Amino acid sequence: MVSHHHLPTFSDFPSPAPTAPPGVPRAASLTSGRSHTRRHRHARTHHGGSSSTYTPQNEFPVFSHTGDIEIIITSANGRAENRYLLHRLILSQCSGFFEAGTRAEWSGQPSQSLARINENESVTVGGSSRASSQERRPAQDLQPKQRWRYMLDWQNTGDDGPPMLVRKEDPTSLFGGGRAPPTRSNPPLSNETFFQSMTNFSALNLHERSQVSVPAKSGDEVLKDYDNLFRTMYQYPPILDSINIATAYTECKALLHLADMYDALEIVGSRVDHHLLRFGARLFKQIAKYPSSYLKLGYLARSRTIFIEALIHVVGQWPLAASQLKGQMDAPVMDLIEDKVDELQEQQEKVEFKLWRLALTTSRGERVTPANDYLAWLGISLFRQWLAENTTPAPASLATEPSRPGTGTTAPPGRATSRSNSSNHIASQRTQPPPPPPSAPAPPAQGKVYRLLGSSSTNPTAYLTHDELKRFLKLQPELYTRDNLRRFERRIDDIKALAREAVKPLMRNYLELDLSTFGTAGLGYLTCVRLEEEELPWED
Numbered sequence: 001m002v003s004h005h006h007l008p009t010f011s012d013f014p015s016p017a018p019t020a021p022p023g024v025p026r027a028a029s030l031t032s033g034r035s036h037t038r039r040h041r042h043a044r045t046h047h048g049g050s051s052s053t054y055t056p057q058n059e060f061p062v063f064s065h066t067g068d069i070e071i072i073i074t075s076a077n078g079r080a081e082n083r084y085l086l087h088r089l090i091l092s093q094c095s096g097f098f099e100a101g102t103r104a105e106w107s108g109q110p111s112q113s114l115a116r117i118n119e120n121e122s123v124t125v126g127g128s129s130r131a132s133s134q135e136r137r138p139a140q141d142l143q144p145k146q147r148w149r150y151m152l153d154w155q156n157t158g159d160d161g162p163p164m165l166v167r168k169e170d171p172t173s174l175f176g177g178g179r180a181p182p183t184r185s186n187p188p189l190s191n192e193t194f195f196q197s198m199t200n201f202s203a204l205n206l207h208e209r210s211q212v213s214v215p216a217k218s219g220d221e222v223l224k225d226y227d228n229l230f231r232t233m234y235q236y237p238p239i240l241d242s243i244n245i246a247t248a249y250t251e252c253k254a255l256l257h258l259a260d261m262y263d264a265l266e267i268v269g270s271r272v273d274h275h276l277l278r279f280g281a282r283l284f285k286q287i288a289k290y291p292s293s294y295l296k297l298g299y300l301a302r303s304r305t306i307f308i309e310a311l312i313h314v315v316g317q318w319p320l321a322a323s324q325l326k327g328q329m330d331a332p333v334m335d336l337i338e339d340k341v342d343e344l345q346e347q348q349e350k351v352e353f354k355l356w357r358l359a360l361t362t363s364r365g366e367r368v369t370p371a372n373d374y375l376a377w378l379g380i381s382l383f384r385q386w387l388a389e390n391t392t393p394a395p396a397s398l399a400t401e402p403s404r405p406g407t408g409t410t411a412p413p414g415r416a417t418s419r420s421n422s423s424n425h426i427a428s429q430r431t432q433p434p435p436p437p438p439s440a441p442a443p444p445a446q447g448k449v450y451r452l453l454g455s456s457s458t459n460p461t462a463y464l465t466h467d468e469l470k471r472f473l474k475l476q477p478e479l480y481t482r483d484n485l486r487r488f489e490r491r492i493d494d495i496k497a498l499a500r501e502a503v504k505p506l507m508r509n510y511l512e513l514d515l516s517t518f519g520t521a522g523l524g525y526l527t528c529v530r531l532e533e534e535e536l537p538w539e540d
Contacts, residue, residue, distance in 0.1 A: 060234050061227075063087060069102070070149045071165065073226045082223050084230060088148065094233040096263030101167060102148055152222070162222050162258060224251075225258045232271050233264065245279050245286050249297070252276060256300040269301035277305060284513040288313055288523065292321040299333060302538050305512065308531045312511055315340045316447060316525035332537040340529050347505060347528070348446060354502040355387060355453075360494055375484060379491040382472055383499070386464060390449045447525035453499045454507040464492055 058065040067085035074081045092099035150165040157163040228238035228251075238255060241247040252272045259268035276283055287294045287306065291313030298307030314321045318341045325334065360368040360376045368376040452462045469489055473480040508528040509515055515523065 060236065061086070061230065068147050069098070070147065071230075072149075072151045073223055074152055074154075075220055075223055076154055080220055080223055082227060086230065086234075090233060094264050094267050097165075098262070161261065162225065162254075164261065221254065225254050228255050229258055229262070229264065229268065232259075232268050238271055238275070240275050242275070242278065245276075245282050248276065248279070249286070249293075252301070253297055256297065260300060265300060265302065269303065272297075272301045273303035273306065276303070281514065284309060284511070288513055291317070292324040295321075295325070295333075296329065299329070299537070304533075304536065307536070308510075309512055311337070311340070311531060312527050312529045313523075315344060315529045316523070316527055330537070336535065336537055340531070344526060344529055348450075348526075351450070351503050351506055352391070352446075355499060356384065358383070358495060358498050358502070360491060375479070375488050376491045378472075379488060379495055382464070382469075383492070383495045387449075391446055447523070450503045450506045450526065451524075453496075454503045464496070 061082070061084045063085050067087055069084075069086050069088050069091055071084040071086065072081065073084070088098070088102050092102060149168045151168055152163045153166040154163050224239070228240070231238050232255075240251045240255075252275065255268060256265065256272055259265045279286075283306075287309050291310045294306055295310035295314055297303075298305075298310055314325070314337060318337070325337070358380070360373070360380060362368060362372055362376075366372060368380065370377045455462055466489065469492060470480075470485060473485055473488060506526055506528050508530075510530050511527045515527070
């Protein structure tokens with residue numbers, strides 16, 4: 001039987017007729033051949049054959065069919081310009097700025113239904129057959145859709161941030177002002193004017209933009225930042241440097257500040273966090289150099305890893321970063337830093353109390369005294385003297401002593417040197433975070449001392465070395481013998497073991513950074529601060 005969907009033609013019947021196999025009627029063989037031929041012809045011609053006509057796509061950054069928010073981003077000199085035609089639905093979900101700016105009470109026009117993504121197809125419910133959109137479209141949907149137009153306001157831009165977008169009323173839009181956007185069936189595909197208008201946006205093609213970033217010339221950084229903002233809202237990765245981490249920091253910081261202006265940190269922060277974490281160990285080394293700067297970035301991006309890593313450095317060096325954070329961070333962050341500083345100081349006080357109470361015992365279990373073991377008592381006295389010298393600040397007369405000329409610690413001011421340093425500083429501001437101010441107080445020295453005490457097992461000569469003990473015993477010639485020196489060293493090793501056990505709580509390292517590359521002293525400060533998930537300042 002011939003299907004009513006396909007009228008048989010001459011080509012459906014093979015010529016010459018095949019010979020039927022033994023036991024099979026010839027009519028059945030012909031029917032099987034026709035069905036096989038029809039199936040292949042039907043599959044080949046179902047989609048209109050091999051020839052197809054190019055249809056303009058509805059894609060980022062210009063959604064010519066469904067976009068209802070036109071955005072024009074221009075550089076300060078007006079030589080560069082990016083144009084977007086995006087959706088209110090997406091922008092309002094990602095940004096509080098657009099959600100509030102496109103409300104009916106702000107736009108001054110009655111609220112209208114959003115444009116449908118596919119205007120030529122009706123919604124299929126329960127598997128029913130689709131009808132023509134002209135048959136199902138209500139009469140009010142045939143009216144022109146409401147559009148919004150935004151442009152950068154360079155005239156009212158302050159010195160502390162990029163220009164903001166402002167809404168323009170009743171514009172002469174590039175896309176036809178208030179007229180309804182073109183649909184897939186109107187204008188027809190043969191309309192040359194329509195294709196010419198689409199050609200104007202070839203520079204904004206998604207494929208080209210994903211391969212080549214916007215040039216970061218003077219004044220063009222704003223275009224790149226806004227482009228990254230809109231790309232992120234449409235779930236495209238922002239164009240950020242993936243080789244130079246200092247440049248990536250600058251670009252991520254600019255993108256986060258822009259997202260903060262438009263209340264879009266929730267969606268942008270995760271992208272920045274993902275991009276920076278791809279640097280791995282290089283990122284953690286950079287955080288160790290500029291902890292306060294990365295603390296601000298991690299807080300804006302809501303990055304758990306970056307924020308905690310920077311916080312450990314800041315607390316360990318406190319109050320070195322106080323001048324860079326006070327007045328620039330939210331109160332919850334400053335309260336968290338102060339709480340962690342207090343916790344660290346309490347831990348140090350407990351450890352220091354144990355160190356000062358260290359004592360040796362004799363073979364009979366008695367506490368060492370000058371009467372029962374004079375050499376061991378001398379060892380305890382020497383250890384406490386070393387501890388006092390290394391944990392007590394130097395006297396004011398020594399701390400304020402000016403550096404001697406010729407030592408290389410200071411350099412006389414000169415015009416050429418000052419000019420060179422100034423130019424290098426200005427150039428570095430665009431690629432890396434600012435270094436700590438020279439007038440900031442030095443970090444506490446106890447961290448280095450505790451690390452020396454805790455590393456004595458792997459490095460017995462970290463402090464109170466053999467030569468130091470030998471010189472100490474020679475102060476009393478009657479005590480200096482080879483046997484006494486060996487016995488004195490054994491008792492000092494016993495004290496070191498007790499000290500190592502006492503400072504063990506301060507030796508914990510909660511950094512992602514590998515401290516083994518920094519030698520015995522490590523970073524010079526403690527990194528045992530621990531932050532729980534519920535302590536994050538953005539967690540409820």
